[in-house]
Amino acid sequence: MTTEFIIQLAVLGMVVGFAAGLLGVGGGGILVPMLTTMYLSADIVPSHAVHLALGTSMASIITTTFSSAFSHYKNHNLDWHYVKSMVPLIIVGAISTSFLVPIINTTALAIFFSLFMLSISLRLFFNKQQVPTQKSHIPPQVAGLGIGSISTLVAIGGAVLSVPYLMSRGIEMRRAIGSSAAIGFPIAISGTIGYAINGHINVEELANNQAIIGFVHIPSVIIISICGFIMAPLGVKLSTRLPVMVLKKIFSVLLVLLSVRMLLNVLL
Template sequence: MIEIHWILYYLLLGSVVGFMAGLLGIGGGAIMVPVLTTMFLIQGIPVENVVHLALGTSMASIVTTSISSLRAHHAKQGVIWDVVKKMSLGIILGTFLATFLASYLSSVYLAIFFAIFMAYVSIQMFLNKKPKPNRELAGTLGLSVAGSGIGTISALVAIGGGSLTVPYLIWQNVEIKKAIGTSAAIGLPIAIAGTLGYIINGWSLSVPENYTLGFVHLPAVLFISIASFITAPYGVKLVHILPVAMIKKIFSLLAIILSIKMLNSIL
């Protein structure tokens, strides 16, 4: 039986992730992966598997958030479904196949890659840099290739793809609100493909007594998902009240600190 204090920690983590997802329009990987890595290490998960488990668990937890976000943006006609359709095949293949790559990499290399990528995202967020739209929307092949690249990186750092998809679509002359809505829709196939991939690749390491299915920790997914589903709408409501620009800067610093903490724990 899972101890009650771990349930409370997962609920707290999910609450923060959901709120930030609603407020800033980001996936929870930047927070979940380093925090879950630390929590799993404390619970005795072997260091060679701990980052894989954190990535898979984070990816599975993003499914619920993605569905909620997708529905909200669709209701406001903020999703370009033709782009979603053209990018989805590449997204699914890139995400799914990247989980096989991740399973062969050590936790140290995954942690280093995660930290470097989060540093890049954090700097972009802190400086609030946006690409200049200077080209037309790519065709089916271009969008599919871009999708495979976005899916690959998303699987290796357990993000919904927003930090990559939104800038890419803006660069393709897609209006910012539709870029965010379309990115939210693309986050669902990323999360599903990534979850399946991490379950399959970690199947031989499943430990029923620890409630793990492949590289997915089921209690963590359950309680994080419940809490994030509840708190995400509050983040959305506070977008026009709280100083989002300042919160983005604070979040970017927090992401770097958590990434460094994860690296320190692994090394």
């Protein structure tokens, strides 16, 4: 890796960590399109750039999901009944989906990710809390399987899916967010294991990239995780001083632009 590439990873990690602390959002929406663009530009396994970005992003959010989950645990914001019920099939869904990722076309993955991020961005822009109007009858185990599968496919911690579900089961928002954070950690762990084990790249393509395990680029994970961990507390500190609602709208627009840019890079 060149010095320029390392600096880009460090800056990316700081931005993701700061945004996570300030806005309470996961890093996948920023990491996947940015890493895809960077891997394509640096000619790092270009035929699997999206797959590599997804796996690396999943591994990079392990530290942030753990930190968030531990914080909510200390503040007694977890509903252990739902966490224990959902986690086993969340792990099954995450690892099972990782078996399918290698056979999904790069363009199809990019399109699915872009559309998914568009839906999240619209919700963020219009500040829709998604307060359910009626109780969900989907069992926690089934919900866990779906949340684990989709979260792994787009490399996110799953809060955008698990919080509305938990609230639809009658859990108040604060505990739903805390429980979602606890759910996000095993998603990140199991998704990373799946991407590492099931990622298949030709030996010829890996000739100059021995630091890649499956679909996980280890140097990227280390640099992004360290820089993100350092910057997250600053984001939390400034969250009470900056116009968070305005920043969320700006962030939602940024997510759309990054996703579109990634899609164009893959298509072109």
